[in-house]
Amino acid sequence: MSNWKLVNTTYLYDGTFDGLLTIVFESYSHKTLPQKIVSEEEYIQNFLDKTQYINTNYEKAKRVFEGINKNICYEALYNSFYAFLSDGKEKEIKILKYLCDGFDIGPKINTMLTISYVFSVINMRKRALSECHKLKGLLRFMEIGKNLYYASIHPDNNIIEPLGHHFIKRLPTQNFIIHDKNRNICFLYNSQEYKIIDSTNLTIPDVTEEEQKYQELWKLFFKTIAIQERKNARCQMQFMPKKYWQDLIEEP
């Protein structure tokens, strides 16, 4: 990648993983590195920038997708996808460099942790995955209708899809909505298929009577199970940061 041409352009794309893979395709085939890659939504006009919009091309994206799996390794695909879901700064350009280097070097790229962008891609993956894991525990469903459950979350990373898949496996007969309030998107599942939709105005009906009873029972259990002689608020906060408290039923 050292002899590639650096172009003084900002690439814009539609903010999807396919869009980013199209950019990888273009960059790799022309051997050019852009200065920045920003999704069109987040881009703030700047009169010094030279911008170029890259149209998402599913054919090219698919070729890159399969190419990563074949020529680098499955782990690289996994790393770049979860890094893409994370809220890391300048994640797109780092993923681009990581993948382009990966095509030249092969699966060994994952061991080259002293290269800064390889290290940050792997770190971003870790951030996204660990938040996903945390929310697998901290998400709370509320029954808002017969066999219909609703949960709201405020995650830093865009992990609604892997999170949803976890609950589909776990509760396949239950209809549920997971609402990401930071991004205003919803994961809907009707015990057969799932869908992710935008949800700017969503009204949630009141919880059922039975639901209230179990919420009270849970609060009671939560309060009772702690040993007062061992009180340790700092330890509690370390595991369960305050930003997640707003969506909990219990009051820590």
Next chain:
Amino acid sequence: MDIFDKLKILADSAKYDASCSSSGSNRKNTNDGIGNGHVSGICHSWGADGRCISLLKILFTNACMYDCKYCINRSSNSVPRATFTPREVADLTIHFYKRNYIEGLFLSSAVIKSPDYTMERLVETASILRNEYHFHGYIHCKTIPGCSQELIDKLGVLVDRMSINIELPSNDSLKLLAPQKEKDGILKPMTYISNTLKLNKMDKSKYKEKFVPAGQTTQLMVGATPETDLKILKLSEGMYKSLKLKRVYYSAYVSINNDKNLPTLEKPPLLRENRLYQADWLLRFYGFQADELLNEEHPNFNTLLDPKCDWALRNLDKFPIEINTANYHTLLRIPGIGVISAKKIITARREFLLDFESLKKLGVVLKRAQYFITCKGKYFYEVNKFNKNFIETNLLYTERNTIPQKKFEQLSMFDTLLPTKEDKIKCLTGSL
């Protein structure tokens, strides 16, 4: 008595059990079932004491027929008593699980009527959950000491993990504080479970159903009896080796009962519990032996330094260790380097030789490790600083915020202490 009262009483009685892990089982869900196991376990909340809540931890009943001196539920205590029905426990578990409050059920019980009678209730509860509700989430059940082997077999195929609490680390203590229990009554079922597990794994054609896939655990109480740390650690080591236990939990004794045979502690011995856990990890993941960490001369852990630092300072002849050539097991012996860091180092050094700067980049914390390693043959400080006095003083100094320093010494002109960041700033600004 409604379900609220029962839950309050029986959760309150169950809280002294340390175990809450939901790991080790990868039970799959079916299309019409509910729940699945997660190999690494999932914590769902953290209580005010900082312990994680991942299972609905309750007793089936607290109306105990035994009178163990240390236990809150001893028969001579006047505490409110309650008993669930198997259906109530199963319903509560399912409803909590559907709302993602919990990862499964941890059912323990006091002994009511007879060990076998109690055990039958536990089997019934697990059976309702598994066969009627098609629940595939985690179930951890206590085995009642002295119950029959058929019941253990029955329960074993229903649950993910089984445990029997030893609580008292020696026979003498057992006689003193739990005169109605016998050592054999506790160890026999443990051995039986461990043997069945072994057979079950070897002969898969004969045993169709998995028997306790997440293994068995136990709990030891710390601070109620005069045993030394060495004795407790030796006991754990023995159980890990012979019984293949998954975990030994340590629980700091909380003074709840007054008895002439019990010590009165103002606070539970939390530091001691912490040290035992640290040492327990060293046994299980770091390849240490109990004899290395403690011996007859030092039968108890150092209160100021963690067991690994303490060991390293006593064995300075094995250090400093070269990061770029040492093998995995040697890397694990460096204080401050854990399993994750050691693996990172091994991966990264295949491509580049590592120095202190690149170690920091990898995210390896050098707070303790810096005193015990060399990178490309270089030590972090001047070579003559590599001595016990210097390292010990600085390790204690960096921990000063968390651990009170008790050693007072005459200050010397040639202090071995490293200047802190604040000291350096003060030097520059002249505000000494």
